[in-house]
Amino acid sequence: MDITVTGEGAVLAAPDILRLHAGVEVRRASAAAAFAAARAAAARLAEALAGAGIAPEDLRTMELSLGPEYEAYPKVAAYRAVRGVEVVVRDLGLADRVIDAVAGVGEEARLNGLAFELSDPAAALAEARTRAFRDAAAKAAQYAGLAGRPLGRVVSVTEEPGLGPPRPMGMSAQMAESAATVSPGRELLGVRVRVGYDFA
Numbered sequence: 001m002d003i004t005v006t007g008e009g010a011v012l013a014a015p016d017i018l019r020l021h022a023g024v025e026v027r028r029a030s031a032a033a034a035f036a037a038a039r040a041a042a043a044r045l046a047e048a049l050a051g052a053g054i055a056p057e058d059l060r061t062m063e064l065s066l067g068p069e070y071e072a073y074p075k076v077a078a079y080r081a082v083r084g085v086e087v088v089v090r091d092l093g094l095a096d097r098v099i100d101a102v103a104g105v106g107e108e109a110r111l112n113g114l115a116f117e118l119s120d121p122a123a124a125l126a127e128a129r130t131r132a133f134r135d136a137a138a139k140a141a142q143y144a145g146l147a148g149r150p151l152g153r154v155v156s157v158t159e160e161p162g163l164g165p166p167r168p169m170g171m172s173a174q175m176a177e178s179a180a181t182v183s184p185g186r187e188l189l190g191v192r193v194r195v196g197y198d199f200a
Contacts, residue, residue: 003199005139009131010190013124015116023084024108038081041108052101058088116184128191136195152198
């Protein structure tokens with residue numbers, strides 16, 4: 001006979017990378033003019049980001065589109081061209097500078113959101129696993145005690161999905177007042193583990 005229990009463990013960790021989604025958007029009377037204007041604006045954006053400390057390998061094209069906008073179909077009012085990039089900011093101290101660089105490109109500039117992440121979550125996940133295993137062991141010991149039976153050796157360990165991806169944690173009001181334009185806060189990384197024990 002055996003007993004199987006589920007343990008959960010979670011750790012708060014501070015993100016150290018920012019992924020910023022930015023780009024340029026233009027409208028012109030012809031498709032060729034719109035595409036050329038978007039290309040020129042994208043070049044200005046790339047130059048501004050380089051000036052803000054972003055390495056070329058930390059820029060990735062994420063969107064490239066060109067199409068008509070109709071006044072009343074089939075009459076074309078203008079052609080819209082979009083070029084979007086993902087910017088990886090590896091020094092969070094540069095975050096505000098990078099955002100300002102995007103805004104400085106002009107009316108064509110677009111900011112489409114951001115996300116924080118951990119460059120190396122392994123250490124935090126290892127601690128979460130330790131906590132999850134200890135949680136399972138405590139539950140198993142309790143059940144064994146309630147049943148009046150000795151708890152034997154571990155016979156199975158399975159890590160399960162269930163706690164979800166890292167979740168951002170908010171800041172206190174005092175922290176927010178002194179924060180810059182963006183703040184990484186902290187993320188909650190969790191692990192769930194199913195452990196089986198001999199149960200004599």
